[in-house]
Amino acid sequence: MEILIKASQFILSLSLLIVLHELGHFIPAKLFKIKVEKFYLFFDYKFSILKKKVGDTVYGIGWIPLGGYVKISGMIDESMDTEQLAQPIQPWEFRSKPAWQRLIVMLGGVFVNFILGIFIYIMLMWSYGERYLPNENVKDGIWADNALAKNLGLKTGDKILSVDGEKVKKFRSLPLEFINGNNYQIERNGAVLDQEIPEDFISQLMDRGKSAGNFLNVRYPFVIANVQKDSLNGGADIQPKDIVTAINGNAISYYDEAKQALAEFKGQDISITVKRGATSKEIPVKVSNYGNIGVVFSGTSLKDLEKLGYYDLADFEYSFLEAIPAGWNKSIKTLTDYMKQLKKIFNPNTGAYKGLGGFISIGSIFPSEWSAQSFWEITAFLSIMLGFMNLLPIPALDGGHVVFTLWEMITGRKPGDKFLEYAQVVGFILLITLLLFANGNDVYRHLKDYF
Structure with a gap:
C-alpha cells in the first residue's frame, strides 16, 4: 500500500x-x-x-x-x-x-x-505559513554522533554559524547546505573555527546509503521509551516518558551527556534522577559493563521539544500579499540549490554522480x-x-x-x-x-x- x-x-x-x-x-x-x-x-x-x-x-x-x-x-x-x-x-x-x-x-x-x-x-x-527551528536557536550546539558528522570535523556541542559564508536560517536546511557547500564556520567552546567540507563528502554520503540517515541532529533530552524487562533494571521504577535529568547527582540536559556519564560508571550501582510529569524522582539503578541501564532512548519531535522548553520554533503566518515575496524567495532558493547540486554532479571528484537518480x-x-x-x-x-x-x-x-x-x-x-x-x-x-x-x-x- x-x-x-x-x-x-x-x-x-x-x-x-x-x-x-x-x-x-x-x-x-x-x-x-x-x-x-x-x-x-x-x-x-x-x-x-x-x-x-x-x-x-x-x-x-x-x-x-x-x-x-x-x-x-x-x-x-x-x-x-x-x-x-x-x-x-x-x-x-x-x-x-x-x-x-x-x-x-x-x-x-x-x-x-x-x-x-x-x-x-x-x-x-x-x-500553511512556515514553522521551523531557527538555526540560531540551537543554543547548545548539534549532536554529532555519527561517522559522517565526524568526517566533516564536527563535534557534539558545535554551533554551526555559516556555510560558504552565508548564515543558515533553518536548522533543517543544514544537511543540504553541507551537501552543496565547500566550507563552513562553527563556534566551539567559545572559539570561532573555519572548516573545509571534504570534496568527496557527497560520495561518503552515498556510499553509506540509507544508513547515512540525517547526519546532523539537534541534541535531545534523555527521554525513556520503554524498559527492557530482562535487563539489569527490569524491576526498577522506571516508566516510559520519564526524562533523565541527573546521573548520580550530576545534572544533565541531553542524551549525549547521559551516555558519557554512564560510561564512567560501568558495572556500578548508581542513581538516576528522572522528571515524571511535574515531579522528580531519584531511582537506584545498575550500570552494565557496556555503560547502559537497559532502557530504550526515545527520539522526540521538535514540537514536543518546544513544549519541554528545549527549543523555540519560529512560526510565521502570511497574508496573501506577504506570501508573494516569501514564495518568490523560496523558489529562488530552490533553484540556486539545484544549480549547486548540478555543478557538483559534473565534478567527478565529489562523487555526486552517485546520487543521480531516476x-x-x-x-x-x-x-x-x-x-x-x-x-x-x-x-x-x-x-x-x-x-x-x-x-x-x-x-x-x-x-x-x-x-x-x-x-x-x-x-x-x-x-x-x-x-x-x-x-x-x-x-x-x-x-x-x-x-x-x-x-x-x-x-x-x-x-x-x-x-
Whole structure:
C-alpha cells in the first residue's frame, strides 16, 4: 500500500507537470497560427492508450511514461518526422515563422514550469505559513554522533554559524547546505573555527546509503521509551516518558551527556534522577559493563521539544500579499540549490554522480501517507527542476532549440535542417544515456541497501 500511495502521487505530479509544460508550447503556437498535430501525455510509440482528434490536433495518452510532447508542424522534435521537412514550407508551419515567435514557442514550457513552481510556493506560504527551528536557536550546539558528522570535523556541542559564508536560517536546511557547500564556520567552546567540507563528502554520503540517515541532529533530552524487562533494571521504577535529568547527582540536559556519564560508571550501582510529569524522582539503578541501564532512548519531535522548553520554533503566518515575496524567495532558493547540486554532479571528484537518480528516487521523495502540503511542496520543487533542466543547452531539450534560434537571431544565419536533425539525434542519445545511468543508479542503490 505504501508503494501504491507513493507511485500514485508521483504519477499525478508528473502528469500535471508534463501537461502544463506542453501547454506552455501549445498556447503560443496556436496564438501564432502554427499547426499543432499532437498533444500527448507520455509517449505513444506504436499505439496510444487513449486519443481523440479535435480540429487539427490529436490529443492522447501514450503508454511510455517518460514525459510527453506536442508535435508542432514544421519543427524537428521528439517525433523525428523528417519527411515533412522535405516538403515546401507552408505558412502554418513552425519553420515559416519569424525567429522571435519560434523562440517564444520554445520557451513557453520552461516559462510555465517556473511560473507554476513560484505560484505553488506562494499558495503554500499563504495556506500553511512556515514553522521551523531557527538555526540560531540551537543554543547548545548539534549532536554529532555519527561517522559522517565526524568526517566533516564536527563535534557534539558545535554551533554551526555559516556555510560558504552565508548564515543558515533553518536548522533543517543544514544537511543540504553541507551537501552543496565547500566550507563552513562553527563556534566551539567559545572559539570561532573555519572548516573545509571534504570534496568527496557527497560520495561518503552515498556510499553509506540509507544508513547515512540525517547526519546532523539537534541534541535531545534523555527521554525513556520503554524498559527492557530482562535487563539489569527490569524491576526498577522506571516508566516510559520519564526524562533523565541527573546521573548520580550530576545534572544533565541531553542524551549525549547521559551516555558519557554512564560510561564512567560501568558495572556500578548508581542513581538516576528522572522528571515524571511535574515531579522528580531519584531511582537506584545498575550500570552494565557496556555503560547502559537497559532502557530504550526515545527520539522526540521538535514540537514536543518546544513544549519541554528545549527549543523555540519560529512560526510565521502570511497574508496573501506577504506570501508573494516569501514564495518568490523560496523558489529562488530552490533553484540556486539545484544549480549547486548540478555543478557538483559534473565534478567527478565529489562523487555526486552517485546520487543521480531516476524514477525510483523521484517517486521515493513522496510521503507514504497522503499530505496535500507535502505533495504540493514536492510538485513545486519538481516543476522548477524540470524548468531548469529543459533550459540546458542540450539538443532535444528546449534549451538546445533556444541556443540555435538565438544563434540565428544574432548572426542572421539559420542552421540547416540536416544539422538540426543530427543535433536532435545526438541530444536524444545523450538523454537516453543519462536516463539509463540515473535509473541504473536507482537499481544499484536499491540492491545495495537490500543486501
